[in-house]
Amino acid sequence: MTAVKVRGLRKEYAGHVAVGGIDLDIDHGEVLALLGPNGAGKTTTTEILEGHRGRTAGEARVLGEDPGTAGRAWRAKLGIVLQSSDDVGSLTVTETVRHFAGYYPDPRDPGEVIELVGLTGKAGAKVRDLSGGQRRRLDVALGIIGRPELVFLDEPTTGFDPEARRRFWALIGSLAGEGTTILLTTHYLDEAEALADRVAVIAGGVLVAEGTPATLGGRAGAEATVRWTDARGPRAVRTTTPARLVRELSTDGELTDLTITRPSLEDVYLGLIGENR
């Protein structure tokens, strides 16, 4: 059974179509990254699936239920990490995590979750005294405290420094390793590449491409560019058989500055959303 099944999902506001008919499936245990520019419909789509917003038309099943009408037992199986929030400022990290644990029938141990998100050193600190990255990790702690089957992560690493992002990726990787289904929306292509089993690109309210990070948009079969420097200076050749080219070139001896590049996920992504703006 699929964790999320969406058919013909539409959301219209007065005179404006935010989501224009989306089909999407997410398997149990899968990590799906939803990519797209601001205003593409990422957050609207996720919020409909989270039960935060209604839909104009289409079918949506999340963990077997309609998110528009599902009740408390359904919410207990979800973990939702929203975009920026600014609440619970005067409570401490431990107080907050313990309090939220009490909402769920079978929560994780608060101390372990605090450890997992790397906030043990800040357990006694007031939430308002945390840095942006620490605050976000607390958001994740509250999102996973209920032992969710499905986690929604909406742009979770915005404002992180590179080291914090790496740590965060490791945390998400370990959740995925436990079999948690994850729907991640992000602006960062490297993040999608590092975390996602599958990537879906949304632009102008519709899905424009879907695939694994390695194959998205025909990336795997695309021409590679081989660059090197020889006596005549820097050289660059586009080829579908880069290994053969390198073998032929290296019969003459060492090659300086040799690189082989395929179009990056970013090149593919920019091409996709460029066509659909």
Added chain:
Amino acid sequence: MTTIAPPATTALPGTLRLGLARGRVELAQFFRQKEHVAFTFALPAFLMVLLGSIFKGVYEGTGITASQVLAAGMVGAGIISTSFNSMGIGVVADRESGALKRLRGTPIPAAAYFIGKVVQVAVASLAEAVLMLVVAITMFGLELPSGAENWLTFAWVFVLGTFACALLGIALSAIARSVNAATAVMNLVFIGLQFISGVFVTPITALPKVMVDIASFFPVKWICQGFRSVFLPAEMSGYEMAGSWELGTVALVLGAWCVAGLALCALTFRWTNRER
């Protein structure tokens, strides 16, 4: 023989238990926000000190001073501040900060959120009443009644008044989109009603009748009148609009506002500011 493990317990925590847990968290947050405590908590007492020191005079033949009449009524103004204002601004703040949206994404029922708010308002209002009475007794010589009947009146005026004002605060929170707007709206309503309800201007009979007629539709006049009946001697009832304490009407109006407040909350409450 094989034993079959019982299914994992998946019972959701009860609404009342969650509501009380919310209440503890709400109280901790309320009393840790110094500015908030200063504004909703200390301001009514500060006003009582100032106004009580300005208005002089003794009601002939009763030995009751103008300050004591003011102080008795202002106990009501105090609990309105910690219920109506504090609730209205608190709910808007929870919406603006994303706290409500976060809760909406968890299995907590809306009722538990409101039970938590009501617990916070009840405790803060009781503390406020005590603070106002301490100021009234020490500065203006207000005397606590000894009769059980007076304390019974105090209890029901307090409960109905706090509950009605808290519900109206929630209802009014629906029209404000930011904490700044909410603070302005709440205080405008609150200060205006205090003036036309004979809280600042005593006795209430000194006000133009049309003002009091308007004020009679709202809870402020009746809460303060109820508290005056508790802390002032019977002969002071002659300085009320009807020439009596009208406790039956007090109960009726406040009870009606509780019902109307519940209905308004159910109709107007929103989890978020966004269009659904």
